[in-house]
Amino acid sequence: MNIGDTLDPLEIPITRTLIVAGAIASRDYQDVHHDAHLAREKGSPDIFMNILTTNGLVGRYVTDRLGPGAVLRKVAIRLGAPNHPGDTMTLTGTVTAADGDTLEIRVVGANGIGHHVTGTVTVALSAPPPAGGASGGAA
Secondary structure (H helix, E strand, O other): OOOOOEEEEEEEEOOHHHHHHHHHHOOOOOHHHOOHHHHHHOOOOOOOOOHHHHHHHHHHHHHHHHOOOEEEEEEEEEEOOOOOOOOEEEEEEEEEEEEOOEEEEEEEEEEOOEEEEEEEEEEEEOOOOOOOOEEOOOO
């Protein structure tokens, strides 16, 4: 892969189950991730996804696109617009640096109200990416 190459996008439906299951799996029991009434009391229109679930989805996106030889070395993300049930988050990625078998990929996850997540993922490749996971040139 080369600088400027893009990864195929991934659309993730944001369901109540995904939000709650991600919070439980990451042992994040804050009520804003599972109780809509309490989330509204705290100023949110509904429950919202936690950062650990987002981090996992970003990692999954990159490794699914680059194949089983991809090893995450660093994931650095920042949250923006919350992911609420009923929305869809579309993840996109662009290679911003390439050094031997190591890539840096800029990842953006956008939903209906803006960018939910932005960040960079550093990944080492022990095998070439599979066909169909990445495309040449900027999108």
